Amino acid sequence: MSPDATGVDAVIDAVTAVFLVVGALMSLGAAIGLLRFPDLMSRMHAATKPQVLGLFLMLAAIGLQMRTWWVWPVLVVAWIFQLLTAPVSAHMVGRSAYRTKHGHREMLTKDELEAVVQRAAAGQEPESER
Amino acid sequence: MKEVVLVVTAVILSLAAAGAIVRIAIGPSLLDRVLASDVLLAILGVALAIDMALNRHLNNLMLLVALAVIGFIGSVTVARFVAERREQSNES
16 A cells, blocks of 8 residues: 555555455454354355455555556466365355264254255164265 | 554454463364464464554565465365264364
């Protein structure tokens, strides 16, 4: 950020400042959610905020400050990589949480996985398929 | 303006990292700790990105991508091998 910005530079600096502060607030929201939410599934909901929206705001701020066009594809690749890996790891953690009976079952309004698991257990399918 | 943004984000990220570390410390189960360490890693990446944006350099961009890889591999590995302890208590 330039200290004596005027015109378009001042606008870009202001937008960058807003992006940075809001992106940092996403991290704070994730931490508060981790501390306040009662079980693992709802904590996973909070934990995704800095990983996707927070990272997007940060990369947009970098792109605005660099003021070159070639940096945008690199930032987009970094963000898409995070978008591809975050659901996979969240799926693995959630699946493992369900299988090890984490979380409060009575807080769920609908449990569609229960029937699938019981049907698979009745059919004696391989362990890794359930 | 740069200093103001730096101080504000530093305070916010310090509080966020403290919260994540508290959850790592008290988290009742292993998966809670994995999730909290993932959040801690994301907070670290956000701090690196703030440094890049405010100082106008791109030195840490590959480090940012590497942090995403490390978080992905770490949480997938732990989630894969935490399974099958069915007698574990339910008060998570």
